[in-house]
Amino acid sequence: MPATDPPTAAAEARPPGWLVAMATGVLAARLHCPPADAARQLAELAERVHLTVPELAADIVAELAPDTAAPAASAQVRPVPEPADDRAREGDPAAAAVLAGAAPMAGATGVILWTLGPGGSLVLVGSAGFRADDLAGWDRVPPDVDTAAQRVAREAAEFGPDGPDRPAPGLALAPYRMALPLQRRGRLTGVLELAWPERPDAPAPAGRRRLAALAEVAALALAEDPGPGEPAPAAQPPDVPRSGTGGPETATVDAVLDPALLLDPVLQPDGAVTDFRIRRVNRSFADPAGRPPHTLESRLLSEAYPMAAAEGLLDRLVHVHRAGRPLEPTELRLTFPVEGTPRATTVRLAAAPDGERLLLVWRLTEEDRRQAELLAQAQRLARVGGFEEDLRTGEIHWSPRLYELHLITPGSAPMPLGALPGHVHPDDRDAARRVVRSVLSRHREASAVLRLVHPTGPVRYVRVIAEPVTDATGRTVAVRGAYQDVSAQHRTEIALAATRERLADSEQEAAERHRLALRLQKAILPTGPPPLDRAGLRAAVRYRPAAREERVGGDWYDAVPLPGGRALLVIGDMAGHGVEAATGMVTLRNALRGLAATGAGPGRLLRWLNLTAAGLPDAATATVVCARYDRDGRRLRWARAGHLPPILLRGGRADPLPLPHGVLLGADPEQDYEEHTVPLDVGDILLLYTDGLVERRDRSVEDSLRDLADGLPRTGDDLDALLDTVLELSAADTEDDTCLIAVQVLA
Amino acid sequence: MDPKAAPALQLTVSVRDHGSALVLRPEGELDHDSVGPLRDALEERLADPPQRIVVDCSGLSFCDSTGLNLLLRARLRAEPAGGRLMLAAPTPIVARMLEITGADEVVEVFATLDEALTGEPG
Numbered sequence: 001m002p003a004t005d006p007p008t009a010a011a012e013a014r015p016p017g018w019l020v021a022m023a024t025g026v027l028a029a030r031l032h033c034p035p036a037d038a039a040r041q042l043a044e045l046a047e048r049v050h051l052t053v054p055e056l057a058a059d060i061v062a063e064l065a066p067d068t069a070a071p072a073a074s075a076q077v078r079p080v081p082e083p084a085d086d087r088a089r090e091g092d093p094a095a096a097a098v099l100a101g102a103a104p105m106a107g108a109t110g111v112i113l114w115t116l117g118p119g120g121s122l123v124l125v126g127s128a129g130f131r132a133d134d135l136a137g138w139d140r141v142p143p144d145v146d147t148a149a150q151r152v153a154r155e156a157a158e159f160g161p162d163g164p165d166r167p168a169p170g171l172a173l174a175p176y177r178m179a180l181p182l183q184r185r186g187r188l189t190g191v192l193e194l195a196w197p198e199r200p201d202a203p204a205p206a207g208r209r210r211l212a213a214l215a216e217v218a219a220l221a222l223a224e225d226p227g228p229g230e231p232a233p234a235a236q237p238p239d240v241p242r243s244g245t246g247g248p249e250t251a252t253v254d255a256v257l258d259p260a261l262l263l264d265p266v267l268q269p270d271g272a273v274t275d276f277r278i279r280r281v282n283r284s285f286a287d288p289a290g291r292p293p294h295t296l297e298s299r300l301l302s303e304a305y306p307m308a309a310a311e312g313l314l315d316r317l318v319h320v321h322r323a324g325r326p327l328e329p330t331e332l333r334l335t336f337p338v339e340g341t342p343r344a345t346t347v348r349l350a351a352a353p354d355g356e357r358l359l360l361v362w363r364l365t366e367e368d369r370r371q372a373e374l375l376a377q378a379q380r381l382a383r384v385g386g387f388e389e390d391l392r393t394g395e396i397h398w399s400p401r402l403y404e405l406h407l408i409t410p411g412s413a414p415m416p417l418g419a420l421p422g423h424v425h426p427d428d429r430d431a432a433r434r435v436v437r438s439v440l441s442r443h444r445e446a447s448a449v450l451r452l453v454h455p456t457g458p459v460r461y462v463r464v465i466a467e468p469v470t471d472a473t474g475r476t477v478a479v480r481g482a483y484q485d486v487s488a489q490h491r492t493e494i495a496l497a498a499t500r501e502r503l504a505d506s507e508q509e510a511a512e513r514h515r516l517a518l519r520l521q522k523a524i525l526p527t528g529p530p531p532l533d534r535a536g537l538r539a540a541v542r543y544r545p546a547a548r549e550e551r552v553g554g555d556w557y558d559a560v561p562l563p564g565g566r567a568l569l570v571i572g573d574m575a576g577h578g579v580e581a582a583t584g585m586v587t588l589r590n591a592l593r594g595l596a597a598t599g600a601g602p603g604r605l606l607r608w609l610n611l612t613a614a615g616l617p618d619a620a621t622a623t624v625v626c627a628r629y630d631r632d633g634r635r636l637r638w639a640r641a642g643h644l645p646p647i648l649l650r651g652g653r654a655d656p657l658p659l660p661h662g663v664l665l666g667a668d669p670e671q672d673y674e675e676h677t678v679p680l681d682v683g684d685i686l687l688l689y690t691d692g693l694v695e696r697r698d699r700s701v702e703d704s705l706r707d708l709a710d711g712l713p714r715t716g717d718d719l720d721a722l723l724d725t726v727l728e729l730s731a732a733d734t735e736d737d738t739c740l741i742a743v744q745v746l747a
Numbered sequence: 748m749d750p751k752a753a754p755a756l757q758l759t760v761s762v763r764d765h766g767s768a769l770v771l772r773p774e775g776e777l778d779h780d781s782v783g784p785l786r787d788a789l790e791e792r793l794a795d796p797p798q799r800i801v802v803d804c805s806g807l808s809f810c811d812s813t814g815l816n817l818l819l820r821a822r823l824r825a826e827p828a829g830g831r832l833m834l835a836a837p838t839p840i841v842a843r844m845l846e847i848t849g850a851d852e853v854v855e856v857f858a859t860l861d862e863a864l865t866g867e868p869g
Contacts, residue, residue, distance in 0.1 A: 575812040577779055619820040621812070623848060642848035663849030667819050697776060697809040700843045736811070 021145040022137055023057035023598070025121070029140035030563055030597050034118040038142075045598070048591050049611040059608070061137065063600045110174045110195035113218055114141075114149050122149055122191060124169070129195070134170030148177040149191040156181045156188045161200050168195070176200060180211060182219035192218045252354050256361055259285040263301060263358040265321050273321050275314065276301040276358060288336035288345060288364065307342060308334035317351055317358060326352035331365075342397075343388065343480075388469075388480040389416055391440075405452065405462060405483055417466060417479055425451035425459065435464055443468045443476050460485055530559030532743070535567035536631040539743045540719035544692070544727060546577075546737040554581030554622065555690045555739035556589050560596065565631035568596045569743060571688040572624040573643065584620045588613060588665070592626065602626040602639040606662060606673040610641065613666035621666040625688055634680045634745060639673040641665045644694070644701065647709055648678070649685040649722075654709040685722065685744045692738035693730050704731060719744060757781040760788045768799035768864055774806035777814035785814075789821045796830030801863045805836040815850055822854050831855070835863035 020042070028038035046056040110129035117123040120143035127135060143150060147168050151159045160178030168177055174195035182190040192215050203211060253262040263276035277300055281293045301317070302309040311334050320327045329350045335342045349362035385402025389395070398414040406415065406423070415423065418440065421432040428450040438446035445467040452460045466481030530539045539559050546553060554574025561567050570592060574585045591612045595605050605626050613622060625646060627638035638646070638657075642664025645657040660674035680686075694704035711729045713722060719742045726740060758781035761772045769792055773785050792800070802818065804810075810818075822832040833855040837845060845851040857863035 573812065575816040577813075619816070619823055621816045621819060623812070642850070644847065659847070661849070663852055667850060667853040691812070695811065698840075700840050701847065702843060 019061050020054055020057040021142050023060040025140045025142050025145065026060055026137050026599055027597060028121060028142060030599055035121050035142035035144075041594070041597070045594050045608075048594065048615075049608040050615055051608075051611065056608075059604060060598045060600060063598070063604055108194040108196055108200075110170060112149070112169065112193040112195070113190065114153070114193065115190040116153065116188065120153070122147075122153055125190070127169075130170045130173070134173060138169035147193075148179040149193045152179040152181050152191045153188065156183075160194075161196070161202060163196075163199065168193075170195065173197065178211075180215040182215055189219055253280055253282045253359055256282055256359070257284060258361045258363055260359060260361040261285065261296075262354065263317065263360055265356070265358065266300065273318050275309075276317060278304060279357065288343075305334075305336065308336060308347075311335060313349075317360065320351045320353060321358055324353055326350065385483045386480070387414070387417070387482070388478060390478045392477055402483055405460060405485055406454070417481075420450075420464070423452055423454075425453050427451075432464075435466060439466045439468050439479055439481075440476070443470065530741075532559055532561055532567045533746075534561050534631075535565050535629055536634075536746050537567055537629060537743050538719065538746055539569075539741060540723055541741045542723045542727060542739070544738040546692075546735055553577045553692075553737040554585040555692065555737050556585045557688065557739050557741045558589055558592065559741065559743070560593060562596060562628070567629045568592075569627040569629060569686075569688060569741070570624065571643065571646075571690060571739060571741060572622055573690045573692075573739075574620065574622040576620070580618065580620070584616050584622070587616060588622060588624070601675060602628050602637055603673040603675040606639050606641050606665075607671065610665045610671050610673075611669055614669040616666065619666065621664050623664045623691075627686075627688075629680070629743075629745075634682075636678045636680050636686070637675055638678070639675045641671075641673060642667075644689070644691055644705065647687040647689075647705075647712075648680075649687065649712060650681065650683070654712045656705055656709060680745050682745050682747060683717075685719070685742055687722075687726070687740065687742050689726075689740040690736075690738055692736035693726070693732055693740060695732050695736060697733060707731065717744065758784050760784045762788055762792075764797075765801075765864060767797055768801055769797045770801045770803055770860070770864075772803040772806055776809040777807055777817075778809065778811040779813040782813055782817050786817055789817070793821060793824045793828075793830070796825045796828050796832075798830060799864070800825055800830055800832040801835050801860065802832065803835050803860050803863075804838065804841055805860070807841055808838060810841045810844060812848075815844070815848060819850065819854065833857060833863050833866075835860045 024035055024038045024042055027033075027041055028035050031038060031041065033041075042056065043053055046053045049056065051059070108129075111127065112124060112130070112135075113126040114122040115125045117140060122141045124135065124139050124141075141147060141150060143154070145167055148159050148162055148166060158178075158180050161176050163177055164171075164175030166177065168175070174197045176196040176199050178194045178196075178200075180192045180194075181188055182192055194211075253260050260282045261278055262280040262282075264279045265273040266275040266277055268274055277298065278296050279298075281296055285293055287293065287296060296304050302314060305313065312332060313334060316327055316330070316332075327350055329348060331346060331348050333344055334347050335344050337343070346365045347362050348365060349360065351358055351360045353359075385405050386399040387402055388397045396414045396416055402414070403409065418436055420436060421429045424432045428448075431448045432450055435446045435448050438444045445465075447463060447465040449461060449463045452462050463484040464481065465484070466479055468476040469478035469480060471477045529541065532539050541557060541559075543555070543557075554572075554576060556570075556572050556574070558570040558572075559567065560570075570589070572585065572588060574581045574588070576584075588609060592605060592609055595608050600608070606624065609624065609626075613620065622641070623643035624641045625638065625643045626640070627636055627646070629636050639660055639662055641662045645659050647654055647656050657678060658676065660676045662673040663671045691701065694701055694708055696704050708726070708729055708731075713725055723740055723742050726742075727738070730738070732738070758773055758775040758777055761774070763770050763772075771785070771788055775781065777785060800821075818832070818834065825832045834845070835857045836859055837856060842851075842856070845856060855863075855866070857866055
């Protein structure tokens with residue numbers, strides 16, 4: 001088990017859960033998600049790197065504190081502390097003004113302004129009297145960190161003076177704290193925290209009144225702040241659920257227990273409202289068409305629900321907005337597309353103005369909700385086809401997949417449920433008849449697994465689920481349900497086993513695996529230039545697959561924007577070829593993206609990645625360069641695991657960077673990775689590549705590298721041309737795959 | 748054409764016992780296509796490894812990541828059974844590759860075969 005850097009002595013005196021809570025806070029701040037989601041993400045990351053949650057948390061927190069226990073490597077870099085968000089600087093004049101008032105009064109040396117964040121967290125908005133170092137990691141404090149400020153947030157009452165052991169930002173400098181609730185219109189909006197190096201005397205009544213006045217001023221200052229309700233940046237790892245912060249503005253919709261949407265009116269130039277934009281949907285909300293909630297946010301209502309909007313939903317909402325008065329609970333029959341099939345659904349809805357916005361609450365009726373759940377359940381599984389038959393008109397709707405299952409061309413006449421027994425294996429006919437009878441004659445839900453047969457196609461095992469739809473009088477007017485193809489699972493398992501038994505190097509399997517590997521690789525390596533402009537960078541990428549087809553390999557790159565004007569640049573090379581290398585590569589790439597959200601530096605990231613690699617099957621090994629560029633200061637911080645160094649093109653020269661120490665991944669779990677910091681200039685170009693670019697059987701890699709560097713064009717900003725030239729110059733003769741990425745520093 | 752014939756031209760492996768040590772000498776180029784013979788030779792003996800397994804690299808003109816991976820895996824397999832796998836006399840190109848990847852910190856590398864046969868753990 002690798003030793004973690006010990007937290008500072010003060011940290012050790014704190015309660016044990018503190019590190020985990022801090023690390024959760026760090027993740028919550030970076031991912032802009034509530035603490036509960038951040039805690040889940042932390043657990044997932046810990047699992048990936050085979051550490052316990054406290055161990056990973058200790059690593060994350062150690063990255064923030066000045067590294068007192070750093071190994072004595074000459075190029076070891078002290079991690080640069082995270083500055084607070086840009087927003088914090090807006091709060092600073094207010095904080096400074098408050099400090100100016102507090103200082104003469106009580107000798108306070110520090111002041112921190114907090115605002116309320118989602119899930120009971122506190123967000124640091126402004127401070128004075130503290131260094132950026134002291135506040136690192138305190139951007140967002142989850143509710144279970146027992147600071148003076150959190151106490152006040154919970155109880156909405158003044159607290160302190162207290163100290164010196166309670167956790168607090170900048171504890172070492174000024175351990176005594178007092179915190180005051182900040183209120184606007186009777187609601188708690190934030191907390192004002194004061195800090196002293198020595199225990200202050202409890203303020204006299206006059207002092208208290210002055211503090212109260214200060215608190216009012218601070219609350220006003222907060223009100224001018226934009227607030228924490230901003231959408232999450234694009235760089236989020238894909239597996240964090242529900243992006244998008246809530247805040248005071250969206251609190252209403254978040255608090256509603258029924259499914260609800262918060263809508264922004266869309267105004268025409270003449271002031272008329274013709275549509276609404278979906279600003280936020282709450283946790284209870286489930287899209288009747290089954291789309292994930294976050295895809296609905298920011299869409300126009302008429303675009304997300306075109307049929308419903310046309311059927312009267314939009315009119316009613318426009319009326320609510322114009323009249324400024326709520327819509328009482330109303331039942332409407334609206335149409336939503338489900339699995340490609342329009343389905344009429346009875347919806348009970350209510351709407352009310354919420355400030356400038358509109359709150360829409362809706363509920364599917366009981367019967368529709370059951371069906372929606374049934375279908376949702378079926379949709380979670382593979383290969384489902386839905387159907388609905390109107391027994392009065394004889395109209396039958398089939399989803400496209402159902403046509404597929406029955407091997408009928410879409411558009412030709414679908415088969416009614418009643419005809420099912422004629423399409424199944426003779427041994428299953430009785431079961432099929434039972435389903436039909438239950439639903440059509442006895443008006444009861446039924447299901448069965450049957451073999452669908454067809455003269456020309458394969459036999460398919462399907463689970464049929466069907467239920468009657470009744471009208472207001474209880475008469476069955478329609479039937480609906482779904483078919484789920486369960487044969488695929490059976491068949492795949494049998495086929496896989498059979499394939500394994502066939503010789504491992506049969507040509508057919510090799511060709512299939514190669515096709516799969518190519519597909520995987522194409523899916524993994526993004527084609528367009530990476531979006532790094534927020535970090536002040538421009539990039540271009542080339543991937544040249546191996547000359548011989550079966551050598552599809554494990555090269556990958558990644559270029560991910562990070563919060564605060566930073567970017568993560570990665571190039572990697574998994575040993576081996578084919579499906580194993582491709583899947584191993586994906587595992588590492590995704591692990592690195594997830595871990596980068598902790599804010600840890602490249603050295604730490606590689607240490608965690610090495611632990612992840614140790615868990616890959618078959619003793620897989622890989623080489624990687626991991627770099628983090630910070631626009632602020634134009635600093636490149638990088639580390640490598642056995643990989644060749646990037647080449648820096650600057651002022652007509654091209655030189656490989658000096659090598660920091662780092663062993664390839666997967667060889668030994670107990671490895672540390674040295675970091676180097678390279679200041680970059682505007683116009684600098686960094687070239688990251690895999691050894692397929694320079695590998696030669698008859699020359700050392702360094703000679704090949706030197707030749708390549710010497711041959712590179714001296715000037716020019718055309719990255720694409722540069723990469724094309726590099727590929728042409730490449731004298732590699734091993735026919736391995738090659739990946740290169742060129743990154744240029746802009747303004 | 749027998750698919751195994753082509754790689755055999757790129758790599759041959761001779762195996763001999765030297766006292767209580769086992770010496771494998773791959774000759775040629777060790778890469779994705781040619782790992783077969785070396786892998787087979789190692790497989791045979793790793794099930795019950797001798798205390799010392801030396802891979803004499805003096806005849807190895809080239810080794811790529813697949814080859815390196817094979818050697819590292821073999822070392823991992825031998826270790827719990829009490830076997831020490833080490834490399835001897837790598838050629839300059841191979842030595843440089845071991846250095847850049849950091850593999851020379853994970854597996855013992857000796858400059859000559861003699862040193863490998865008599866050397867103690869570093």
